[in-house]
Amino acid sequence: MGDKVHYSELGLANTRDMFQKSVSGGYAIPAYNFNNLEQLQAIIVACAETSSPVIIQVSKGARDYANETMLRYMALGAVRMAREMGSNIPITLHLDHGDSFELCKSCVDSGFSSVMIDGSHLPYEENVALTRKVVEYAHQFDVAVEGELGVLAGIEDEVQAEKSTYTKPEEVEDFVKKTGVDSLAISIGTSHGAYKFKLKAGEVVPELRFDILEEVERLLPGFPIVLHGASSVVQEYVDLINRYGGKMEGAVGVPEDQLRRAAKGAVCKINIDSDGRLAVTAKIREYMANNPAEFDPRKYLGEARKELIKLIKHKNETVLGSAGRA
Numbered sequence: 001m002g003d004k005v006h007y008s009e010l011g012l013a014n015t016r017d018m019f020q021k022s023v024s025g026g027y028a029i030p031a032y033n034f035n036n037l038e039q040l041q042a043i044i045v046a047c048a049e050t051s052s053p054v055i056i057q058v059s060k061g062a063r064d065y066a067n068e069t070m071l072r073y074m075a076l077g078a079v080r081m082a083r084e085m086g087s088n089i090p091i092t093l094h095l096d097h098g099d100s101f102e103l104c105k106s107c108v109d110s111g112f113s114s115v116m117i118d119g120s121h122l123p124y125e126e127n128v129a130l131t132r133k134v135v136e137y138a139h140q141f142d143v144a145v146e147g148e149l150g151v152l153a154g155i156e157d158e159v160q161a162e163k164s165t166y167t168k169p170e171e172v173e174d175f176v177k178k179t180g181v182d183s184l185a186i187s188i189g190t191s192h193g194a195y196k197f198k199l200k201a202g203e204v205v206p207e208l209r210f211d212i213l214e215e216v217e218r219l220l221p222g223f224p225i226v227l228h229g230a231s232s233v234v235q236e237y238v239d240l241i242n243r244y245g246g247k248m249e250g251a252v253g254v255p256e257d258q259l260r261r262a263a264k265g266a267v268c269k270i271n272i273d274s275d276g277r278l279a280v281t282a283k284i285r286e287y288m289a290n291n292p293a294e295f296d297p298r299k300y301l302g303e304a305r306k307e308l309i310k311l312i313k314h315k316n317e318t319v320l321g322s323a324g325r326a
């Protein structure tokens with residue numbers, strides 16, 4: 001795609017004001033991943049109806065899946081759709097887990113208002129240098145940058161880590177100062193995907209490392225912290241998937257009360273992808289099983305979209321606390 005566009009031309013907002021308000025308000029901004037039309041429609045409808053600021057985010061894989069030009073206009077369409085609904089919610093288009101300067105630059109050039117450069121798997125000084133380079137480019141266009149320190153277990157796009165490495169609070173201040181990032185993802189015990197904890201019979205989900213989060217907050221008061229891998233892995237969906245031919249035994253996520261606690265503290269952005277995937281898969285499986293003769297995608301994708309709207313409203317209203325904050 002040759003022609004550059006600035007995010008303001010698409011009606012998007014960067015994260016600066018959103019994060020400032022969420023720090024003082026004790027809530028977190030939801031960052032929902034999307035790959036297709038129905039997911040994006042659901043995010044916009046749910047956030048407009050709950051009056052919640054929102055970050056719509058795409059991974060490198062999602063960008064390849066949806067096509068970068070298509071994405072630009074989907075984002076423009078999302079903003080227009082919200083406005084036509086009479087809603088003025090701020091909408092940020094964010095790159096999730098950018099893995100190179102070139103990818104981040106391409107997103108800045110094609111209208112993203114925020115990018116993440118994930119150098120968390122690199123040696124510290126290399127992470128600093130790469131993040132700094134992205135910040136220097138993005139800030140020329142008023143695009144916000146999210147960095148990451150500490151490694152989450154599981155798959156981060158194409159990068160796979162067996163074990164998590166918690167963020168070292170003593171590195172955070174130095175990293176933020178040297179790179180100039182606008183927000184920072186940290187590792188406090190979450191992981192990506194639907195299998196976040198391996199629990200034996202009778203065991204409960206362990207508590208996230210709130211001590212690390214609190215120490216980071218003490219060292220950098222008011223600085224926006226991001227929580228990845230924050231799906232709750234809603235059991236109702238896991239059960240539906242298993243009931244209708246799926247195989248997801250042992251899927252477990254972060255309990256809602258822990259997410260609420262994080263959102264009240266320094267966490268300003270909470271990333272949710274897996275819960276949306278589960279809702280869509282559960283509803284499609286259920287619909288297909290109950291309507292074997294149906295072959296109109298609008299029917300089963302419509303059911304999935306309806307459920308996603310319900311899920312996102314619930315997250316905004318009772319988990320993140322972002323409802324009514326636009």
Ligand code: G3H
Nearest residue numbers: 059061062156157192273
């Ligand atoms: O952090 C990863 C996100 O859930 C995106 O996943 O790379 O499969 O699109 P993806």
Ligand code: 13P
Nearest residue numbers: 193228229230231273274
């Ligand atoms: P979940 O897999 O817990 O939804 O995390 C998503 C995420 O962190 C995207 O960057």
Ligand code: ZN
Nearest residue numbers: 192228229271
């Ligand atoms: Zn992530």
